[in-house]
Amino acid sequence: xxxxxxxxxxxxxxxxxxxxxxxxxxxxxxxxxxxxxxxxxxxxxxxxxxxxxxxxxxxxxxxxxxxxxxxxxxxxxxxxxxxxxxxxxxxxxxxxxxxxxxxxxxxxxxxxxxxxxxxxxxxxxxxxxxxxxxxxxxxxxxxxxxxxxxxxxxxxxxxxxxxxxxxxxxxxxxxxxxxxxxxxxxxxxxxxxxxxxxxxxxxxxxxxxxxxxxxxxxxxxxxxxxxxxxxxxxxxxxxxxxxxxxxxxxxxxxxxxxxxxxxxxxxxxxxxxxxxxxxxxxxxxxxxxxxxxxxxxxxxxxxxxxxxxxxxxxxxxxxxxxxxxxxxxxxxxxxxxxxxxxxxxxxxxxxxxxxxxxxxxxxxxxxxxxxxxxxxxx
Amino acid sequence: xxxxxxxxxxxxxxxxxxxxxxxxxxxxxxxxxxxxxxxxxxxxxxxxxxxxxxxxxxxxxxxxxxxxxxxxxxxxxxxxxxxxxxxxxxxxxxxxxxxxxxxxxxxxxxxxxxxxxxxxxxxxxxxxxxxxxxxxxxxxxxxxxxxxxxxxxxxxxxxxxxxxxxxxxxxxxxxxxxxxxxx
Numbered sequence: 149x150x151x152x153x154x155x156x157x158x159x160x161x162x163x164x165x166x167x168x169x170x171x172x173x174x175x176x177x178x179x180x181x182x183x184x185x186x187x188x189x190x191x192x193x194x195x196x197x198x199x200x201x202x203x204x205x206x207x208x209x210x211x212x213x214x215x216x217x218x219x220x221x222x223x224x225x226x227x228x229x230x231x232x233x234x235x236x237x238x239x240x241x242x243x244x245x246x247x248x249x250x251x252x253x254x255x256x257x258x259x260x261x262x263x264x265x266x267x268x269x270x271x272x273x274x275x276x277x278x279x280x281x282x283x284x285x286x287x288x289x290x291x292x293x294x295x296x297x298x299x300x301x302x303x304x305x306x307x308x309x310x311x312x313x314x315x316x317x318x319x320x321x322x323x324x325x326x327x328x329x330x331x332x333x334x335x336x337x338x339x340x341x342x343x344x345x346x347x348x349x350x351x352x353x354x355x356x357x358x359x360x361x362x363x364x365x366x367x368x369x370x371x372x373x374x375x376x377x378x379x380x381x382x383x384x385x386x387x388x389x390x391x392x393x394x395x396x397x398x399x400x401x402x403x404x405x406x407x408x409x410x411x412x413x414x415x416x417x418x419x420x421x422x423x424x425x426x427x428x429x430x431x432x433x434x435x436x437x438x439x440x441x442x443x444x445x446x447x448x449x450x451x452x453x454x455x456x457x458x459x460x461x462x463x464x465x466x467x468x469x470x471x472x473x474x475x476x477x478x479x480x481x482x483x484x485x486x487x488x489x490x491x492x493x494x495x496x497x498x499x500x501x502x503x504x505x506x507x508x509x510x511x512x513x514x515x516x517x518x519x520x521x522x523x524x525x526x
Numbered sequence: 527x528x529x530x531x532x533x534x535x536x537x538x539x540x541x542x543x544x545x546x547x548x549x550x551x552x553x554x555x556x557x558x559x560x561x562x563x564x565x566x567x568x569x570x571x572x573x574x575x576x577x578x579x580x581x582x583x584x585x586x587x588x589x590x591x592x593x594x595x596x597x598x599x600x601x602x603x604x605x606x607x608x609x610x611x612x613x614x615x616x617x618x619x620x621x622x623x624x625x626x627x628x629x630x631x632x633x634x635x636x637x638x639x640x641x642x643x644x645x646x647x648x649x650x651x652x653x654x655x656x657x658x659x660x661x662x663x664x665x666x667x668x669x670x671x672x673x674x675x676x677x678x679x680x681x682x683x684x685x686x687x688x689x690x691x692x693x694x695x696x697x698x699x700x701x702x703x704x705x706x707x708x709x
Binding site for chain 1: 665695
């Protein structure tokens with residue numbers, strides 16, 4: 149096992165200070181390791197996650213070679229040559245578990261932002277106190293964007309949040325964590341080969357959740373965050389926002405309600421309805437009377453743009469032609485069929501919807517490694 | 527999903543085209559064209575027949591001719607609708623096509639789909655009467671009345687999805703680079 153830094157490196161180095169894991173503690177488990185502390189319904193802090201993974205590496209006696217960065221992978225002799233700062237490793241099989249969020253994904257229109265504006269990605273951002281004074285434009289309203297918008301707004305800076313398509317979820321529903329429902333009702337057990345549009349499922353933005361209370365757009369707007377449409381262009385020093393805000397609200401509200409309907413149906417069908425608080429429905433996302441279409445980036449109104457526009461994997465070291473046009477690994481449930489002996493793990497909806505989350509690795513790893521062992525003739 | 531609904535949309539062909547074009551982005555590049563001629567006053571006619579797509583020249587079965595003019599309250603001859611009203615035509619046509627297609631794909635039988643489209647326009651902009659007023663629409667409202675074998679929520683989802691996949695909704699809600707030159 150090669151690790152470029154220390155165990156849990158990305159959680160040590162690439163996360164902002166206040167981030168908590170989105171899965172509740174009881175759900176944050178690895179094979180043979182689960183949370184045993186006093187707050188099973190809580191959410192781990194960044195340091196807790198580092199300690200959890202670090203502890204798992206030690207307890208499982210995983211043969212991790214830390215400080216070993218892979219600089220190149222090539223096919224060779226019917227297998228692979230993995231070049232590291234520490235020499236070349238020849239192998240018959242190789243599992244890529246380098247993750248889906250190695251680099252912030254920032255739209256090209258960042259090039260048109262005037263130099264007077266400071267631009268940050270979630271990798272650069274640590275806490276609001278380090279931001280320049282003045283207003284902040286947060287671009288993107290998935291988990292990262294809503295969390296940073298709330299935190300920056302609390303620091304006293306005016307925040308405008310540019311909202312494109314998003315996934316709205318309440319943190320708890322009928323007295324249970326919403327991710328409990330995803331697990332219990334079988335949504336997360338859905339296999340990759342049962343999903344209608346797998347590509348879409350794999351690129352679904354992270355739901356608007358925090359490791360805490362429900363944080364939806366109504367909460368943010370009530371607190372004083374200005375909601376604008378998707379950032380569509382920067383032209384002549386002005387940020388231009390889409391006028392389609394109402395519809396992205398409608399799409400997210402409808403999808404959330406359909407999901408909650410499915411939870412209620414499941415509770416009834418399984419005879420468990422009485423275990424939970426009564427069904428709830430939430431207020432539709434309130435549409436501003438007139439959503440903002442334009443922001444003059446030269447006016448001094450904002451000093452910072454935070455790009456909460458997602459992440460992408462970094463395969464610049466992978467010299468095997470197994471990426472698609474968007475730079476994502478082509479694989480069938482973790483099996484890279486175009487290059488025998490090559491596997492992926494730890495990617496969104498790899499084999500099931502659960503694969504996106506930490507506890508999804510157990511079944512995925514067993515099945516992928518089963519394939520790998522068969523490939524080796526074991 | 528039922529397959530008995532028939533809204534007259536060949537969804538199968540659209541889904542097949544989507545699969546093919548995923549792997550052939552160059553064939554997905556279309557160019558739509560119109561040619562216009564000044565008639566007199568503020569009246570012009572615009573003709574549309576040919577376009578480019580799927581890697582070659584294409585043509586509508588027949589040429590369509592559109593008169594654009596302005597109403598008498600604009601001191602014009604009113605030989606046709608106002609150019610900005612064509613945007614309402616485009617938006618209604620696009621969203622309605624989307625509703626029919628999405629309904630077909632979801633197995634929802636439509637009986638009627640009606641829309642009223644309104645665009646609020648402060649004409650002080652185009653008259654140059656107030657530099658703070660924009661030339662185009664300030665707000666557009668579309669109200670659909672849909673009679674279909676579906677719940678209210680399913681109909682709302684159809685209308686939402688049709689906006690999500692609408693070319694004209696996108697063109698009106700997002701900026702587009704427009705180059706106007708003299709030949």
